[in-house]
Amino acid sequence: MSDKVLLYYDDAMLGHNPTGWDPAHPEWTAAVQALLREQYGSEEEAASQWTHPERPARLSAVRDALLETAPTNVEWRSPRAAEPAELARVHTRKHVTLIEGLAGRACWLDVDTTAVSPDSVTAARLAAGSGISALEAIAAGDARRAFCCLRPPGHHALAERAMGFCLYNNMAVAAAHALEALGMERVLIVDWDLHHGNGTQDIFYHRNDVLFCDTHCSAPFYPGTGRLNETGDGAGTNRTLNVPLPAGSGNAAVIAAFEQIFVPAARAFEPQAILVSSGYDGHYLDQTFAMDAPGFAQLTRIVMELADRLCDGRLVLMMEGGYNAEALADGACACVATLAGAASPEPARQDDDPGLAAVAQAVACHAARLHPDVFAEPSGRQPRRQTGDASESRHTR
Numbered sequence: 001m002s003d004k005v006l007l008y009y010d011d012a013m014l015g016h017n018p019t020g021w022d023p024a025h026p027e028w029t030a031a032v033q034a035l036l037r038e039q040y041g042s043e044e045e046a047a048s049q050w051t052h053p054e055r056p057a058r059l060s061a062v063r064d065a066l067l068e069t070a071p072t073n074v075e076w077r078s079p080r081a082a083e084p085a086e087l088a089r090v091h092t093r094k095h096v097t098l099i100e101g102l103a104g105r106a107c108w109l110d111v112d113t114t115a116v117s118p119d120s121v122t123a124a125r126l127a128a129g130s131g132i133s134a135l136e137a138i139a140a141g142d143a144r145r146a147f148c149c150l151r152p153p154g155h156h157a158l159a160e161r162a163m164g165f166c167l168y169n170n171m172a173v174a175a176a177h178a179l180e181a182l183g184m185e186r187v188l189i190v191d192w193d194l195h196h197g198n199g200t201q202d203i204f205y206h207r208n209d210v211l212f213c214d215t216h217c218s219a220p221f222y223p224g225t226g227r228l229n230e231t232g233d234g235a236g237t238n239r240t241l242n243v244p245l246p247a248g249s250g251n252a253a254v255i256a257a258f259e260q261i262f263v264p265a266a267r268a269f270e271p272q273a274i275l276v277s278s279g280y281d282g283h284y285l286d287q288t289f290a291m292d293a294p295g296f297a298q299l300t301r302i303v304m305e306l307a308d309r310l311c312d313g314r315l316v317l318m319m320e321g322g323y324n325a326e327a328l329a330d331g332a333c334a335c336v337a338t339l340a341g342a343a344s345p346e347p348a349r350q351d352d353d354p355g356l357a358a359v360a361q362a363v364a365c366h367a368a369r370l371h372p373d374v375f376a377e378p379s380g381r382q383p384r385r386q387t388g389d390a391s392e393s394r395h396t397r
């Protein structure tokens with residue numbers, strides 16, 4: 001099959017443009033100022049970034065860089081807007097009605113600076129429709145891999161409210177579409193954004209048909225969730241795997257978390273599609289991590305190999321955060337090139353990466369959750385037959 005990569009993008013997603021200030025609400029301006037100070041370290045730099053951090057230039061930078069550098073085997077497509085009923089699979093009707101009712105208005109939704117401008121709702125429905133469109137095209141056999149250039153991001157949005165620049169949870173909407181409209185039984189979500197994907201985790205926390213794997217900067221870093229002991233509940237027990245990492249973590253730690261925890265878990269879970277919340281705020285030019293473009297390319301290679309091995313290559317990357325436009329564009333281009341089959345340089349892995357100890361701790365914590373028997377459900381799905389004595393004795397008595 002072709003290794004064509006579908007790239008989803010629509011100019012209308014640039015229309016989401018909260019200004020970050022409102023004369024009638026000085027407290028909003030103060031909230032954005034505080035966030036920029038935290039992000040950029042100094043008053044001067046914060047002042048030079050005087051705009052809402054989740055700004056249209058993030059997406060246009062990715063678009064322009066991809067137009068310039070993308071390999072020839074990519075195909076640009078426009079996503080369709082998600083329908084209210086598709087949004088309501090993971091959001092409360094009340095939340096969908098509230099957001100849809102904001103069309104044409106500018107206002108502020110919460111204290112952590114989530115806001116809308118008049119065209120935000122159109123952008124949000126397209127962002128939420130991007131993963132749906134990609135999965136439908138893949139199900140139709142158009143390609144195996146897709147990258148969704150989108151904003152606003154989604155992984156902090158909860159079932160019942162907007163949060164952290166996110167209006168709808170694009171990732172959760174996509175995963176629910178795979179499960180409820182495209183007939184899939186198990187979906188793997190990987191989230192390598194710098195911030196914990198609290199909304200995605202929360203939406204699927206009690207479900208056994210989604211395995212959620214997340215590396216992120218440890219609490220109390222925003223949003224303050226994603227601890228090792230958050231591992232799912234009820235039917236979702238052992239279906240959430242968090243690897244919180246300290247500030248300063250780089251390629252070595254994040255790649256080790258993927259290789260040592262997410263890869264074995266994915267093999268045991270046997271997903272029918274892999275979806276990635278691919279934020280680029282872990283880049284060293286952005287906030288607290290020290291990753292770089294070859295590091296993101298390597299993560300892409302790991303999930304591609306998993307997808308090829310487990311689910312006929314079905315893989316969709318969806319943008320999340322990333323607030324330094326140069327880092328965001330570099331990271332996205334590296335991932336798209338990798339999806340398209342290009343070789344990329346081996347990432348530098350520092351032996352003294354401060355995250356390696358945290359990964360070792362996470363491996364010890366999650367070890368028992370990575371066994372294929374954990375994923376053998378009462379529904380009758382048998383654990384994958386492994387080669388080797390242990391598995392033989394388990395299955396042939």
Ligand SMILES: [Zn+2]
Pocket residue numbers: 193194195279281320321322
């Ligand atoms: Zn983020």
